[in-house]
Amino acid sequence: MTxxxxxxxxxxxxxxxxxxxxxxxxxDVLGMTGTKxxxxxxxxxxxxxxLDGVAARSCITSIDSIxxxxxxxxxxxxxxxxxxxxxxxxxxxxxxxxGYCQSGQIMSASALLSSNPTPTDSDIDDAMSGNxxxxxxxxxxxxxxxxxxxxxxxxx
Amino acid sequence: xxxxxxxxxxxxxxxxxPSANGLSRxxxxxxxxxxxxxxxxxxxxxxxxGAAAPAGTVEFAPSAFVRIGNDGQIVLTMPYVEMGQxxxxxxxxxxxxxxxxxxxxxxxxxxxPNKKLFGNPFxxxxxxxxxxxxMRATWTSMREAGATARTMxxxxxxxxxNVDPASCLARNGEVVxxxxxxxxxxxxxxxxxxxxxxxxxxxxxxxxxxxxxxLQAKRLDAPAKVNGTAVFGIDARPPGVKVATxxxxxxxxGRLKSVNATAASAVNGVRQIVQLDDAVAxxxxxxxxxxxxxxxxxxxxxxGPNAKxxxxxxxxxxxxxxxxxxxxxxxxxxxDTAMAGxxxxxxxTYQLPFLAHATMEPMNCTVHVREDSCEVWIGSQxxxxxxxxxxxxxxxxxxxxxxHNHLLGGGFGRRLEVDGVxxxxxxxxxxxxxxxxxxxREEDIQHDMYRPSWCDRLSAGLDxxxxxxxxxxxxxxxxxxxxxxxxAFNKGFDPDSTNGAIDLVYDFANLRVEYSRVEPPGIPTAxxxxxxxxxxxxxxxxxxxxxxxxxxxxxxVFRRVLLDKAPRAKAVLDLVARKSGxxxxxxxxxxxGVSLQFVFGTYMAQVAEVDVASxxxxxxxxxxxxxxxxxxxxxxxxxxxxxxxxxFGVTAALYGxxxxxxxxxxxxxxxxxxxxRMNEAPxxxxxxxxxxxxxxxxxxxxxxxxxxxxxxAIFAATGKRLRKMPIDTNALRQPT
Numbered sequence: 001m002t003x004x005x006x007x008x009x010x011x012x013x014x015x016x017x018x019x020x021x022x023x024x025x026x027x028d029v030l031g032m033t034g035t036k037x038x039x040x041x042x043x044x045x046x047x048x049x050x051l052d053g054v055a056a057r058s059c060i061t062s063i064d065s066i067x068x069x070x071x072x073x074x075x076x077x078x079x080x081x082x083x084x085x086x087x088x089x090x091x092x093x094x095x096x097x098x099g100y101c102q103s104g105q106i107m108s109a110s111a112l113l114s115s116n117p118t119p120t121d122s123d124i125d126d127a128m129s130g131n132x133x134x135x136x137x138x139x140x141x142x143x144x145x146x147x148x149x150x151x152x153x154x155x156x
Numbered sequence: 157x158x159x160x161x162x163x164x165x166x167x168x169x170x171x172x173x174p175s176a177n178g179l180s181r182x183x184x185x186x187x188x189x190x191x192x193x194x195x196x197x198x199x200x201x202x203x204x205x206g207a208a209a210p211a212g213t214v215e216f217a218p219s220a221f222v223r224i225g226n227d228g229q230i231v232l233t234m235p236y237v238e239m240g241q242x243x244x245x246x247x248x249x250x251x252x253x254x255x256x257x258x259x260x261x262x263x264x265x266x267x268x269p270n271k272k273l274f275g276n277p278f279x280x281x282x283x284x285x286x287x288x289x290x291m292r293a294t295w296t297s298m299r300e301a302g303a304t305a306r307t308m309x310x311x312x313x314x315x316x317x318n319v320d321p322a323s324c325l326a327r328n329g330e331v332v333x334x335x336x337x338x339x340x341x342x343x344x345x346x347x348x349x350x351x352x353x354x355x356x357x358x359x360x361x362x363x364x365x366x367x368x369x370x371l372q373a374k375r376l377d378a379p380a381k382v383n384g385t386a387v388f389g390i391d392a393r394p395p396g397v398k399v400a401t402x403x404x405x406x407x408x409x410g411r412l413k414s415v416n417a418t419a420a421s422a423v424n425g426v427r428q429i430v431q432l433d434d435a436v437a438x439x440x441x442x443x444x445x446x447x448x449x450x451x452x453x454x455x456x457x458x459x460g461p462n463a464k465x466x467x468x469x470x471x472x473x474x475x476x477x478x479x480x481x482x483x484x485x486x487x488x489x490x491x492d493t494a495m496a497g498x499x500x501x502x503x504x505t506y507q508l509p510f511l512a513h514a515t516m517e518p519m520n521c522t523v524h525v526r527e528d529s530c531e532v533w534i535g536s537q538x539x540x541x542x543x544x545x546x547x548x549x550x551x552x553x554x555x556x557x558x559x560h561n562h563l564l565g566g567g568f569g570r571r572l573e574v575d576g577v578x579x580x581x582x583x584x585x586x587x588x589x590x591x592x593x594x595x596x597r598e599e600d601i602q603h604d605m606y607r608p609s610w611c612d613r614l615s616a617g618l619d620x621x622x623x624x625x626x627x628x629x630x631x632x633x634x635x636x637x638x639x640x641x642x643x644a645f646n647k648g649f650d651p652d653s654t655n656g657a658i659d660l661v662y663d664f665a666n667l668r669v670e671y672s673r674v675e676p677p678g679i680p681t682a683x684x685x686x687x688x689x690x691x692x693x694x695x696x697x698x699x700x701x702x703x704x705x706x707x708x709x710x711x712x713v714f715r716r717v718l719l720d721k722a723p724r725a726k727a728v729l730d731l732v733a734r735k736s737g738x739x740x741x742x743x744x745x746x747x748x749g750v751s752l753q754f755v756f757g758t759y760m761a762q763v764a765e766v767d768v769a770s771x772x773x774x775x776x777x778x779x780x781x782x783x784x785x786x787x788x789x790x791x792x793x794x795x796x797x798x799x800x801x802x803x804f805g806v807t808a809a810l811y812g813x814x815x816x817x818x819x820x821x822x823x824x825x826x827x828x829x830x831x832x833r834m835n836e837a838p839x840x841x842x843x844x845x846x847x848x849x850x851x852x853x854x855x856x857x858x859x860x861x862x863x864x865x866x867x868x869a870i871f872a873a874t875g876k877r878l879r880k881m882p883i884d885t886n887a888l889r890q891p892t
Contacts, residue, residue, distance in 0.1 A: 016424070016425065016442070016444065016445070017423075017424045017425070017444070017445070017448070019448070020442070020444035020445070020448075021444055023443075023444075024442045024443045024444035024445075025442070025444070027391075027442075027443070028399055028441070028442030028443055028444070029441075029442055031393055032384075033384075033387070033390075033391035033393065034383070034384020034385065035384070036388075036390075036516070036517070036565070037390065037443070037518065037594070038516050038517075038518070038597065038826075039597045039825055039826050040447070040596060040597055040825075041597070041825055041826075041827070043825055043826040043827055044516070044597075044826050044831075046516060073384065074383065074384035075383070075384045075385075078383060087382045087383060090378070090382045091374070091378055091379065091382060094374065094375060094378065094792055094796065095378075095382075096240075096375065096377070096378050096381040096382065097240030097241070097242070097796060097800055098239050098240030098515075098516070098517075098563070098564060098565050098566045098567075099240065099377065099378075099380075099381030099386050099388075099563070099565070100388060100515075100516040100517045100565030100566060101516045101565075102381050102382060103384050106382060124834070125834055125835035126835075128834040128835075129833045129834045129835040130833075131833075131834070132516065132826060132831045132833060133516070133803075134514060134515060134516045134566050134568070134804070134831060135240045135516075135566065135800045135803075136799060136800035136801070136802065136803025136804055136832070136837070137796070137799070137800060138803060138832075138833075138834045138837035139799055139837060139839070139840060140796070140799070141834065142834070142837075
């Protein structure tokens with residue numbers, strides 16, 4: 001069956017079963033490999049994308065559930081204000097190690113900051129505890145989110 | 157994994173006579189004109205720190221290459237892979253420091269598979285990245301390579317200008333003649349430099365003159381990892397590739413009995429079902445269809461001889477092995493006599509579980525098998541073994557197998573193994589065209605190769621002053637080395653399994669350590685972050701704590717008096733005590749625990765602070781770490797590696813367990829094999845001791861040190877000694 005989905009501002013027609021998770025449409029059909037596979041059960045957050053600006057786990061988001069929602073992935077998150085600040089903060093605070101989970105971490109963090117510009121530690125825990133990092137970069141992720149939050153204080 | 161001995165290895169090593177033009181007397185550098193212009197340096201990584209080269213016996217065998225192109229770009233080809241540990245950046249810093257270029261001018265290329273060229277001198281010549289060895293193997297040679305190239309570039313420029321080389325200096329990728337105001341870029345002079353005879357010796361910079369080493373450098377791999385453009389093995393998409401996922405026999409050693417593929421074949425996008433002796437794969441247009449197809453398969457298995465195997469059977473085997481004696485790994489003094497005279501005697505048994513790696517990037521491998529060749533796309537710690545595995549399965553000669561190595565989404569030892577390559581090539585042989593085999597998380601956890609399970613028995617005798625006068629330690633478990641690197645397994649002595657159990661920092665007059673190799677039936681074992689010490693340091697440092705408690709001494713004071721012959725160990729212990737506020741009062745059911753170790757060439761002490769809730773739940777609140785890893789190359793990487801290694805160890809202490817029932821792994825995904833999350837992460841403080849000793853390893857020590865620190869902190873908080881990991885919260889529940 002054919003579905004039209006809006007990814008990073010462009011409309012794509014894809015011919016897959018309706019229960020196909022968005023993750024595989026992005027990675028294997030559209031070739032956008034920045035979004036990662038980690039668990040397939042929404043347990044690790046590596047596959048996080050935004051649906052209309054809200055963080056969603058693409059590994060359990062079936063293609064027939066998306067309808068007109070705007071999908072944003074790591075490839076385009078830098079075009080949003082929060083996304084660009086988060087990416088810069090990740091570089092400033094030297095967050096990454098292996099880097100595999102970081103697409104998902106950045107997507108969760110930028111969704112957090114766009115809805116809550118000045119998150120507390122507990123807000124950060126709530127938004128980020130669904131994202132696993134096996135390299136253990138959590139301390140730097142927390143610092144980077146705070147840094148990105150501060151860097152927005154002059155804006156908007 | 158510290159293997160610094162390869163007596164019987166035939167792999168070429170450093171040294172050799174000046175048999176070729178341009179080969180230096182030092183024997184590990186060679187310079188030639190680069191293809192396409194410029195200067196090419198070949199570097200042979202030394203056998204080991206300070207080892208004398210066997211004169212005139214071995215041919216020059218480079219293991220790294222530095223190319224200075226006509227465009228001034230410096231390309232470094234290295235055998236080490238980037239899996240998060242920052243090696244790309246740190247090795248580039250060594251070259252850039254002496255070559256007098258900016259880090260941005262160095263580009264790193266992963267080496268193609270070739271054990272002869274790219275063998276790791278610390279891993280018996282294996283082309284492998286592991287065991288916290290990369291910086292130790294490159295520290296001197298890469299700086300000498302940079303200094304040699306710099307000297308030749310300066311000489312070439314001086315010759316062109318007809319001035320004294322001593323009046324020129326190298327700076328920012330240029331040679332400058334200050335008095336005449338002339339300068340020339342490295343790219344422009346590189347071809348001339350290739351014609352200059354290589355100097356016999358070059359002076360290395362003094363640490364006070366370092367402008368990169370020891371200062372924080374930005375990771376070169378970071379920008380691509382924050383915008384989705386970094387390409388990991390799983391991201392390889394050669395044109396036309398299909399995607400497959402698989403089910404392997406759930407029981408170790410089982411076989412496929414039958415498959416009904418009718419429903420699976422009907423799934424939209426499924427192209428093929430591949431049956432192997434012990435696995436089934438579904439090949440499809442995308443992973444969504446492959447997974448749906450896999451779920452639709454009706455598979456029957458012959459479970460085979462391990463059908464009833466359980467964790468308890470394995471523990472029983474290990475315990476039985478300890479009833480006898482083991483191979484003696486170290487014997488100092490006379491333990492039996494000393495023990496007979498002890499005033500206090502302490503005995504304990506310890507037990508550790510199998511652990512999975514659970515790299516965030518699940519196992520995967522992309523393969524194209526053709527009649528006369530094979531191509532492999534993967535992220536691997538062992539490019540050469542990958543090539544060999546593909547050659548073995550296809551029957552092709554090595555030179556017909558091409559390996560494209562990629563970034564690794566976590567290694568931790570898992571990607572030192574090639575079982576996933578073998579499996580993918582087995583499947584690909586049945587597939588027309590290219591196929592990417594991606595394991596589900598469940599397959600990844602249930603068909604990992606596991607950190608061995610261990611049992612330990614320890615006894616110690618102490619005199620009337622509370623000083624240990626006898627220490628015996630016998631342990632049993634799988635030897636990964638015996639399978640992975642048989643040449644390094646010598647009459648029961650295993651340099652990995654015993655690392656951290658022998659050559660202790662403590663000055664024990666009488667010590668005996670025995671090891672019994674016991675392989676679990678059917679269950680594959682492998683290296684895991686911090687390898688042998690992940691077991692030995694937990695046991696040794698917990699038991700030292702037990703001894704302190706038995707003679708009612710403070711754990712830091714008790715350790716300290718045993719360190720007169722280990723000043724660097726004493727220094728990190730003192731530092732961690734000071735920085736952690738050791739001895740300061742904590743609330744009820746909170747506690748501090750200390751650990752001390754010397755493994756991977758690095759001294760480390762940690763203090764963990766824990767809270768134990770009334771239901772027994774343990775929260776690791778804060779960890780203070782003092783480290784002396786010799787000369788620090790990139791301090792930010794040292795801190796990052798220790799932070800991450802601590803999270804890895806806290807995960808193991810709180811949750812890490814792979815258990816077996818009916819021959820099957822009981823854990824399957826991140827709900828049953830839990831990984832520490834953001835809301836559980838302790839604060840970590842890292843304090844680095846300034847040192848000019850050669851660098852030690854830093855990727856792994858943090859993991860082995862944290863687990864006993866947590867156990868000791870729980871003892872301080874509750875009086876309960878945990879001799880088994882992971883933490884049993886039931887044992888810590890407060891009686892109501």
